[in-house]
Amino acid sequence: MNKTLSKNNYLGIFSQRGEAHLYSHSQKGRQDYYFVDTSTSGFKFESIRKNFFITRDDGAIEKMANCSNFRISPISEGKYGIFYKTKGPKSQLYFATSSNISGFLGAKKVTDFNECAMLIPEYKFKDKYVAYFGESDIYMATSDDLTTWEVTKEPVVGRRQDNFDSNNLMVGDVSLREDGLLLTYFSKREDSGKWFMGTALFDKENPGNLIYRCREALWGEDQSQVEKSISPVGIILLDERLIVYFSTSEGKLYAFSLKFFKQSPAFSKAFPPYLIKKFKDNPIIRPLLHHFWESKQTFNPAAIYEGGKVHLLYRAVGDNDSSVLGYAGSSDGLNIDDRHPDPVYVPTEPFECSEPGQKVFNIPYLSGGGGNGGCEDPKLTAIDDKIYMTYVAFSGRSYPGVALTSIKKEDFLAHKWNWEKPVLISHPNEMHKNWLLFPEKINGKYAILHNLSPNVSIEYLDDLADLDGNKHIKSWDPHNYWGKNHLRHYWDSHVRGPGPPPLKTQLGWLLLYHAMDYRDYDRYKVGAMILDYKEPSNILYRSRSPVMEPDRHYENEGYKAGVVYAGGAVVKDDDLLIYYGGADKYACVAKANLEEFLDEVKRSEVPQVSSIKFKAY
């Protein structure tokens, strides 16, 4: 007979005075065990566990195997209330009170409603107790005696169409804060079967008055970092952080914590526009009709700040519809004071050269013009005495891939364009774009970021010379990925790829990236994320609203409307300068104070999920 504890059933959790109390049920053989574990951190439950019980009003002891959705609230000093549900087809909501956290007596059926509910802890409104409840929409109920309840006619928080919470909502937690009553709710999507979490803030003076609601999910199961399917256990507020608990079908418990910012972009409309200023004289590079090679498009610039000057290499398309790279320099980072009359990089290898008269290969590839292929969308990275360039190489006969070349820094600065022979570093016959070389070795190795979605994927190399044209970095082929089941509830629900090579900042690697929203599909926007400095596949922050959107004429009137594409970023003095393409036609610049910019990005924390530790018994 198996003597070990069988899998655990986590019933619920609540917090009071800096302590979290977790309720669980486990079975050993035929014996049931009901435990309360207590923790001050919310992540390690290592104090002595207590037993607990609930009795019904007829005296019968509640069988926890049949219970779920504990929502426990301190009512007043030495008094607690619990709502819980029994499972099964005749699922029933009960309410009981207690003078301690381990014995609830006389649980009664709640007759006025029958959905998962939580009493607002230590709170009364007009001398009445208040609870929020719901499993489809969320309603409010008030009571004089905690027995009979008066229910609002209309939901206080309803399902929202075209959002993460368009399906059933379930009350997760309510906490009383200085700025209001914070309701946290779960919502399970019918399409993907995944859980999401949202928050709403109610007026303390009128708990039926919704004053704020998140625009986007604060968290989604797609970020669970756990392979198994999960179910939510509960949410607590501890030390100004929300801690969210979920369990897997195998009985493991996980949690993550999240600082709740009212000023989070999850609540407000957008990234504050005064933080990123688009240069008033944009575009800074326009096509020149008298240059045959750049008469149509001059866009998607790469940037590097060296020798007191910003150097830009931009993609140029001219009379022959082939992409080459042009050069422009700027002393102040904004105004161009040096522009080369000739291209500084042109296709030389078969993988990037189209043949005269060649019929263009019919592939579903929108590369922003230049249908005859060439060298597209450069990215520049300086390491030691060399400048490396990754770019999209497109022959017009096969899928575009990623090529790597380099140049001595002194040659680059002297405008001697002695580029090394480029090599293809992605797999031939697969579509790859926008690969980035980190400006520093990470853990002693060169690092190439080659994919962002669904995961940040980085290839580490001892020597870049290993990429000799025969070695190809294996990457997810986005061609096979596009159009699959994307989660449709974020501004960046369709991540297109990274922008400029990562910049080292005090928070970690700043990475700008491109994405689209299925609800606004025609517009290509820029977001920001911070990658862990040592472990850059780990995303620490990810902007909950785009940091740049195509809202200017030079971003909407060109080759393709509604595009901002960041190709280069540098830090100059205290400023972050972002160089980007507008409407696949122009090169532009935007400026932000780096510290203020990072301060804002910090409000979009990506929760780090960890498994909950218990004292070994």
Add this chain to the structure above:
Amino acid sequence: MVKLVRHSNNPILVPNRNNEWEASATYNPSVAKLGDKYFLVYRAFDSNGRSTVGLAEGSSPTAFSNRRLFIKPENKWEEFGCEDPRVVRVEDKYFISYTSISAWPPTMEGIKVGMAITTDFSNVDEKHPVTTFNSKALGFFPEKINGKYAAILAADTDKKPPKIALSYFDKKEDIWSEAYWNDWYAHLDDHAFNIPKRDEDHFEVGAAPLKCEAGWILIYSYIENYFTGSQGWRIDALLLDSQDPAKILGRTHEPLLYPIEDYEIYGNVHNIVFPSGAIIEEGELFVYYGGADTVSCVASCKLSDLVQELTSERAKP
């Protein structure tokens, strides 16, 4: 045509995301001078949509620092917000009129004028509810007119049609006298102040009136197509008779300023410039305004140029 020239420091105030009370917007500023210091009051907007009044100070009229919360709801009549402050020096005190919100969500009856008085901007000495009806945007005249205190304000602002009107007070206590205002409101049409405009347009009191030799200068907000959508927000000026400000001597026919810069176009509400303060310093007229209902800005012109424009033949109302 006179134009206001934007200052290169613009926007002079932006929200501070680390101060909840001013996290979402810091706009519609108004400035007064005390000694050689400039004090700027502004509308601060938190992330719940509640307004308070912030205070900043500067040694020049175009740069302000040391921001702090100055006027916040303390009474029932202003429970849900203190908006759009206009500061004016009256004798030895500073009168700060503001919009007080007493209902949430706001209702017509819950939008009225309140007043805070300070001697030196260290704290608020007194506070009074002023009007007894739907009203806002009260600009106090800095000097008595024919021995009376005077103000220009917008009444029935959230009804149709909204009205701009003048009020005179024999004594200070009348400014916050319920009886005075009830009587005044009963005869609202007698006090009306009319700026010629097209039916689809609208205007609002901007800065409190400024005294100059030619009369009173009123910097105001003229909104083209206010009632028909596609609004065009402009900053305009009037010259009013010094003894009888109901008499308009001249008006600008073209805007002194309209949204052009990014900070006037992109923000909580796009494409808005709203004038809320003005001072005259060494012959220069500084106009303070809110940009895109988000940030505070300043622009200026020579006072003599504006007066010349307002007294010219083409400025006839």
